[in-house]
Amino acid sequence: MLTQERLKELATYNPDTGVFICAKNRRGSKNKIGDILGSITNSGYIEIQLDGKRYLAHRLAVLAMLGTMPEKVVDHINREKLDNRWVNLRCVSQVENEHNQYRKPTNNSTGCIGVHRWGTKFRAKINVGKKQIHLGTFDCIVNASAAYNAAKQKLQPTIEG
Secondary structure: OOOHHHHHHHEEEEOOOOEEEEOOOOOOOOOOOOOEOOEEOOOOOEEEEEOOEEEEHHHHHHHHHHOOOOOOEEEEOOOOOOOOOHHHEEEEOHHHHHHOOOOOOOOOOOOOOOEEEEOOEEEEEEEEOOEEEEEEEEOOHHHHHHHHHHHHHHHOOOOOO
């Protein structure tokens, strides 16, 4: 298993740019000292090969900064998969990560995530795990959407490892 010490022998992580730089010439590798490491996967993330194994760069950033591989999902706060700056990463559960994904509302005539019509009013709700939480019924869609967005913000944790 890759350790922080071994990672630092092979690469340097710049938390301000999110870029990994080759720190050691390796036999069989096309990368030389000073080269930017990584390639973009089909799913749009940066992947880096070290010691014959492939790692996602955002997970390596957590190892570089905290000393251990993350047990949780590493979320890109701004939803940009290529932005591996430290301020843009946080460790969250899979459910919390799903709350940060942009999704166009489906089967929703209001056009607002977490809001649906309730008679002449608007009801806001949010899913946490497998539980649905009712946030209130509102006279206008703007207030219902604001309630959903406030609850979503409150549920988003900061990175902890």
